[in-house]
Amino acid sequence: MRKEKKLSLEEHEEDSHDHHHSCSCCHEHEEEHEEEKNWKVLLFRFLISLLFLLLAIFVKTSFAVTILFYCISYLVIAYDIIYKAIYNFFHGEFFDENFLMMLASLVALVVYMVSPDSGIDANDAILVVLLYQVGEFLQDKAVDKSKASISSMLELDVHEVCKVANQIEQIVPLEQVQVNDVLKIKPGDKIPVDGVVLSGNSTLNTSSLTGESKPMDVEKGSKVISGCLNLNGVFYMQATSTAKTSTTYKVKEMIQNASKNKAKSEEFIRKFAKVYTPIVILISLFIMFIPPLLLGFSTNFTNWLYKGLAIMIISCPCALVISIPLTFFSGIGKSAKHGILIKGASYLETLSKVNKIAFDKTGTITKGNFEVVKEEYSNKELAMNFIYSLERDSSHPIATTLTQYFQDRATLLSLENIENIPGNGLIADYNQKKVLVGNYKLLEQYHIPFEKKNEPGTILYVAYDGECLGYVLIADTLKDGVCEDLKQLKQNFVKETILITGDNELVAKDIANKTNMDCYYAEKLPQEKANIISALKEEPQKVVAYVGDGINDVATLLNADVGIAMKSLGSDIVITAADVVLMNDKISQINKSISIAKKTMRIVKENIVFSLLVKVLVMVLEIFLPLPMFVAILADVGVCLLAIANSLRVMYGK
Ligand code: ADP
Numbered sequence: 219m220r221k222e223k224k225l226s227l228e229e230h231e232e233d234s235h236d237h238h239h240s241c242s243c244c245h246e247h248e249e250e251h252e253e254e255k256n257w258k259v260l261l262f263r264f265l266i267s268l269l270f271l272l273l274a275i276f277v278k279t280s281f282a283v284t285i286l287f288y289c290i291s292y293l294v295i296a297y298d299i300i301y302k303a304i305y306n307f308f309h310g311e312f313f314d315e316n317f318l319m320m321l322a323s324l325v326a327l328v329v330y331m332v333s334p335d336s337g338i339d340a341n342d343a344i345l346v347v348l349l350y351q352v353g354e355f356l357q358d359k360a361v362d363k364s365k366a367s368i369s370s371m372l373e374l375d376v377h378e379v380c381k382v383a384n385q386i387e388q389i390v391p392l393e394q395v396q397v398n399d400v401l402k403i404k405p406g407d408k409i410p411v412d413g414v415v416l417s418g419n420s421t422l423n424t425s426s427l428t429g430e431s432k433p434m435d436v437e438k439g440s441k442v443i444s445g446c447l448n449l450n451g452v453f454y455m456q457a458t459s460t461a462k463t464s465t466t467y468k469v470k471e472m473i474q475n476a477s478k479n480k481a482k483s484e485e486f487i488r489k490f491a492k493v494y495t496p497i498v499i500l501i502s503l504f505i506m507f508i509p510p511l512l513l514g515f516s517t518n519f520t521n522w523l524y525k526g527l528a529i530m531i532i533s534c535p536c537a538l539v540i541s542i543p544l545t546f547f548s549g550i551g552k553s554a555k556h557g558i559l560i561k562g563a564s565y566l567e568t569l570s571k572v573n574k575i576a577f578d579k580t581g582t583i584t585k586g587n588f589e590v591v592k593e594e595y596s597n598k599e600l601a602m603n604f605i606y607s608l609e610r611d612s613s614h615p616i617a618t619t620l621t622q623y624f625q626d627r628a629t630l631l632s633l634e635n636i637e638n639i640p641g642n643g644l645i646a647d648y649n650q651k652k653v654l655v656g657n658y659k660l661l662e663q664y665h666i667p668f669e670k671k672n673e674p675g676t677i678l679y680v681a682y683d684g685e686c687l688g689y690v691l692i693a694d695t696l697k698d699g700v701c702e703d704l705k706q707l708k709q710n711f712v713k714e715t716i717l718i719t720g721d722n723e724l725v726a727k728d729i730a731n732k733t734n735m736d737c738y739y740a741e742k743l744p745q746e747k748a749n750i751i752s753a754l755k756e757e758p759q760k761v762v763a764y765v766g767d768g769i770n771d772v773a774t775l776l777n778a779d780v781g782i783a784m785k786s787l788g789s790d791i792v793i794t795a796a797d798v799v800l801m802n803d804k805i806s807q808i809n810k811s812i813s814i815a816k817k818t819m820r821i822v823k824e825n826i827v828f829s830l831l832v833k834v835l836v837m838v839l840e841i842f843l844p845l846p847m848f849v850a851i852l853a854d855v856g857v858c859l860l861a862i863a864n865s866l867r868v869m870y871g872k
């Protein structure tokens with residue numbers, strides 16, 4: 219069974235994950251127990267097989283007894299290989315690794331039985347299987363351990379929480395936490411579920427989620443995200459999620475599912491392995507029969523037969539089949555540690571090839587914390603009340619800023635039919651008449667006469683009953699370090715950077731100049747943004763990434779080869795639409811993710827080249843030198859273990 223488990227790491231991963239939540243502790247024990255049993259059974263088989271091998275070598279009573287000892291020794295260590303080879307043969311996988319091993323060892327054994335003096339030794343056949351089994355065991359262990367340690371870095375590791383009800387504190391299992399429960403968080407605790415602080419102050423370390431080491435201060439009203447570490451104060455929080463709807467759970471689930479989304483190179487290796495084995499069998503048949511046919515069968519047939527068998531053994535493709543999915547898993551794990559969620563190996567692969575990258579402006583390149591620079595109204599009070607009452611319910615960064623600004627200056631009016639016009643602004647009804655807040659295009663659309671301002675910044679007009687009541691000029695600032703990050707990005711990874719914004723020409727040009735973008739598109743509606751991305755993709759050899767915050771640009775995220783969402787933990791639609799989700803909002807995260815992707819792909823290639831080279835080398839050596847068969851199996855196991863170790867460099871390298 220071990221082989222199947224290994225070849226389908228993903229499924230194994232998944233079901234252990236499911237069990238986790240029903241009964242995490244006992245399942246783990248069971249698994250440990252199982253593993254220990256496997257390991258003991260294998261050791262036992264190994265020793266028995268070795269014992270009979272020694273008996274066959276040293277007890278020389280009769281040939282029949284020797285053969286019997288060999289057969290017992292062989293069957294004890296090889297029965298599962300034979301079983302799997304036959305089982306797979308009848309289930310569509312004609313030539314797998316087990317089949318190669320079975321064929322090579324069985325042929326050697328049979329030849330020895332038929333003609334003991336032919337030069338082919340039964341010891342070799344058994345030694346090869348013994349070494350193969352040890353190698354398989356080590357590979358399994360290495361893969362399991364690596365996957366477990368990568369997963370455990372992303373583990374929440376909270377099992378119990380302190381719940382407060384009617385002033386009584388009670389320790390309950392994490393699974394029992396419900397929305398609106400009040401929880402007490404002490405210093406050193408991890409936040410168990412998402413929530414809002416009710417009372418108390420503290421500082422959190424968010425690095426496990428965002429990869430950012432800057433501590434975050436929280437006070438009454440602050441949102442807290444599960445998985446963050448509470449550094450100093452005691453505080454009380456109200457749960458807004460359960461264990462199964464928390465951010466940490468979603469993140470973990472996303473990582474688990476990531477391996478389902480296979481990279482092209484992964485698929486390629488799978489297909490490759492399928493055609494590869496028959497080819498190898500053909501090659502070894504050639505080596506067995508062609509030289510003897512040319513040189514005469516009588517003298518050296520067994521010599522070539524032996525070489526052919528050795529080639530069958532060295533050619534097992536396991537190093538690739540095992541190490542490549544593991545490399546992708548490491549890459550995804552490493553990214554997650556830096557607060558970058560990559561939703562599949564295929565996106566990691568695409569990310570490594572990105573050569574054009576387009577950015578949304580608000581919230582992506584700029585902070586999205588607008589400042590009100592200038593206001594001009596014909597009816598101040600009414601205008602302010604309208605802006606406040608409309609923007610209050612919108613989630614656009616502009617809205618958040620304006621709501622805050624007008625909170626203490628305006629009063630809430632009861633508006634009806636509030637509607638968001640993506641890329642333009644908001645509309646509503648007040649006393650059966652239209653209220654508008656948005657850019658000049660919105661006013662033009664409703665044929666409202668107004669004086670168009672030409673000032674540097676985002677201009678929002680407010681209109682009521684067909685009349686413009688004034689405007690607000692707001693300005694955003696660039697994110698810290700964005701110029702440097704974009705410079706690095708262009709220097710190291712991509713050819714072209716592009717700004718696509720719904721904001722006006724003046725602002726777009728200004729931001730594009732400041733950040734050294736290659737070109738910009740201004741005043742684009744959400745659908746136009748998506749179309750621009752499609753057009754960019756049409757150019758030959760272009761792999762296009764789009765970075766946005768998900769507000770008004772979900773379609774654009776979907777259209778890009780890789781859609782990267784920033785700062786969007788709250789929004790489920792954005793998380794679903796994006797291929798890569800950044801847990802913090804720094805542009806440097808994009809550089810980091812491309813760099814990890816490139817490293818992952820480099821290691822995938824290294825493993826392919828390295829294992830094929832070693833195999834070809836050993837094959838050639840086997841043909842021209844009188845090397846024993848077990849050298850082939852040692853090379854096979856060695857290459858596989860080295861490839862696994864190399865895969866882990868993605869995770870543990872710098
Ligand atoms: P970007 O993220 O590139 O700024 P958006 O499509 O989100 O693009 O917004 C484009 C423009 O639409 C904004 O510059 C603004 O003029 C207008 N707009 C969008 N949402 C609102 C809102 N809630 N209130 C007022 N204006 C808005």
Ligand code: MG
Pocket residue numbers: 578579580581766767768769770771
């Ligand atoms: Mg936007």
